Amino acid sequence: GVTALALAACGGGDATEDATAGGGGAAEGGATMRLALNQTEEHPSYIALDNFGERLSEATDGRWDVDVFPNETLGAQQEALQLVSDGSVDMAIVSGTQLENLNEDFLVFNLPKVFDDVEHQMSVIHDPEVTGDLYTSLEESNKLTVLGGFTQGARSIYTTYGPVETPADLAGKKLRVQESDLHIAMAEAMGASATPMAFGELYTGLQSGVVDAAENNEVSYWTQKHYEVAPNWSYTNHLVGLDYLIINSDLLAGMSEDDRAIFDEEWKATYEEHTELWATATEEAITSAKDGGATFTEVDEEAFTAVLEPLAAEFIKTDTQQALYDAARAAAK
Numbered sequence: 001g002v003t004a005l006a007l008a009a010c011g012g013g014d015a016t017e018d019a020t021a022g023g024g025g026a027a028e029g030g031a032t033m034r035l036a037l038n039q040t041e042e043h044p045s046y047i048a049l050d051n052f053g054e055r056l057s058e059a060t061d062g063r064w065d066v067d068v069f070p071n072e073t074l075g076a077q078q079e080a081l082q083l084v085s086d087g088s089v090d091m092a093i094v095s096g097t098q099l100e101n102l103n104e105d106f107l108v109f110n111l112p113k114v115f116d117d118v119e120h121q122m123s124v125i126h127d128p129e130v131t132g133d134l135y136t137s138l139e140e141s142n143k144l145t146v147l148g149g150f151t152q153g154a155r156s157i158y159t160t161y162g163p164v165e166t167p168a169d170l171a172g173k174k175l176r177v178q179e180s181d182l183h184i185a186m187a188e189a190m191g192a193s194a195t196p197m198a199f200g201e202l203y204t205g206l207q208s209g210v211v212d213a214a215e216n217n218e219v220s221y222w223t224q225k226h227y228e229v230a231p232n233w234s235y236t237n238h239l240v241g242l243d244y245l246i247i248n249s250d251l252l253a254g255m256s257e258d259d260r261a262i263f264d265e266e267w268k269a270t271y272e273e274h275t276e277l278w279a280t281a282t283e284e285a286i287t288s289a290k291d292g293g294a295t296f297t298e299v300d301e302e303a304f305t306a307v308l309e310p311l312a313a314e315f316i317k318t319d320t321q322q323a324l325y326d327a328a329r330a331a332a333k
C-alpha cells in the first residue's frame, strides 16, 4: 500500500482524493501509519497501540496499519508534535502539557486536582459533550487532530535525596517538570524550583544531579528505571496526568468513511484496553521498584492540597476554560 509519507507528500487535497477515489466503500487509500511514542515496549501504551495496529490492519484488509516507534526514536514529544503537524510522522502520543502550549484551553485538563481518578478522567475526556470543539481546535492552525487519550495515572514526586512529607522538604530542590508554564508554577507552589526537561533526558538528569527530583506515575518510574537513581517515592498524588493520541489532520481526512468508522471503533477498544492494562501495570511497577530498592512513603496530603488548589483560579482565564473545568468537576462522583 501507499505509505503515510507518500500520502503526506501529495499534500492534503490529494490525500483526500486518493482515499475517496473510485467512490463508495472500497477506498484505495491506506497507509502504515508511523506513531511516535516516548515509552518502552513494556509500557501499557506501547502494548495497547501495537495491538491497535494489528486489529486495524485485520479489519481493513491491510489498508491501514500502525507502526509504533517507542523510546523517542522519532523524537521527544515536542519534536514528535511538530513532525505530525508537518505530516512527516502520522501519529504521536503526547502529554497534555504539549498541547497546552498550542491552545491554552488544553491546560484545564493538566491542572492538579481536576480529575479525582482514572475512571473520572477517562469518562470526561471521551465525552464529546464535555470536550466540544477542543479536539479539532488545532486542525487549521497546526494540522493536528486529537483522537482521545490514555491516562498517565496519578503522578507523585520522587527524589534522589530522601522522602518528601510536606512542601518544605522540596525547598531549594530542583524538580523536573514537563515543558509547561502550568507545571512550572505547580512545582513552585509545591516549594521546589522547576526545571523543564524532555522525558528521555531525565534518567541522566537525576543521575548527574542536574535535577534532584521528578514527578510521574509508578509505571514510568519503573519502565524508565528512574527508581535506580531516585529511590525515594512520596505519594503526593498531585494530579492525574493525561496523554493524547494525535494524528495529522490531512491523513485523517483522507480516510474513507468506512475505514474511519473502523478506525474509531478500534481506537476506542485501544484506550479501553489501556485503562485495563494500567491498573495491573501500576501494581507490578510498585512491586518491581520495591524489589529494586525503592521506598514508597505517604505525605501530608492536606499540606499539598492547600498549595495546589489555588492553581485552577490562577490559570483559568477564559470562559471556555471555565466551562471545561466546570464540566469536568461536575462529572466527578
Ligand code: GCU
Binding pocket: 038, 077, 093, 094, 095, 152, 178, 198, 199, 215, 216, 217, 220, 241, 243
Ligand atoms: C508520562 C507520560 C508521558 C510524559 C511523561 C513525562 O510518562 O505518559 O507522555 O512524556 O510522563 O513526564 O514527560
